[in-house]
Amino acid sequence: APVKPAAPAAGVLWRRGDSGPGVRELQARLRQTQWLFDGPTGTYDDLTERAVSGFQGKRGLPRTGATDTVTWRRLVSMSREPGTWDLYLMGGQPPGAPDPRCLTGRVLCIDKTSRTLRWMVDGRTVSTMAVRFGATGTPTREGVFRVYWKSRHHWSTLYDSSMPYAMFFSGGQAVHYSYDFAARGYAGGSHGCVNVRDEAAIAALYGQVRDGDKVVVHR
Structure with missing residues (x-):
């Protein structure tokens, strides 16, 4: 057959x-x-x-x-x-190519154009999450920084608001979870911080990032 x-x-x-x-x-x-x-x-x-x-x-x-x-x-x-x-429920826009400064070491690579944060280690993207930035009068600073302080249950006395999973990188500016961003999305803005709306994602990120890790904020 x-x-x-x-x-x-x-x-x-x-x-x-x-x-x-x-x-x-x-x-x-x-x-x-x-x-x-x-x-x-x-x-x-x-x-x-x-x-x-x-x-x-x-x-x-x-x-x-x-x-x-x-x-x-x-x-x-x-x-x-x-x-x-x-x-685009979570991300505003698709992430663009990572900035060349993000391709070595341990980096929080933050893209203002696509409104995304990539956690990168040695050029590999470990996780990506949606972020929101400072309003017009209080913009998020751009450039290369370092995480200098982490504060899991941070409370801002300046703005009288909760900033869980805060990772400070420039003056009072930090990457942190935002209840407002989770509730209102891009309708709001921060006082310069990088807001994350996905609590599970930033909880995992907070556990991986160390003091001294690089932060690149770019367009």
Whole structure:
């Protein structure tokens, strides 16, 4: 009897390490189906890989963690076309290429244009999160700084407000979690600090950053 040809392997569309608008749409659809609770960031990270693997296992597909054409078609059939709000829910805009000053050592790489913070170690992006900056009258300073003080439960006496997970880098300016940013998004602004709205993300970041780590604030 003639040998039946093997079915062609499903082509991989995206895998860990990839980035771009396709990955952002994948993440938005994974959020809709309750497999991903972060992002979308546009970067195929470990959380995305885990979400895809879980989705595949639930549907009886090989748990590769990479998004192939079969996985993608199944996900598309179970979700709706994401709109701008779905795609940029957390990040304002997709992160641009990291500033060259961010490519060596341990760096909080903060991009004012895309309103994102990347935590980078030796040129590799460990995590990315949405940030908000100072209002017009109190801008966030740009340049290269160092984390000189960390304060987990910081309270600002100057502004009479809570600044959890504060990592100070320039005068009174710090990267910290903002309840206001979480509630109001980009409708508000800070007094110069770099606000983070994702508490789980900054809690993890706070645990990794050390005094003396570099901070680059750029456009």
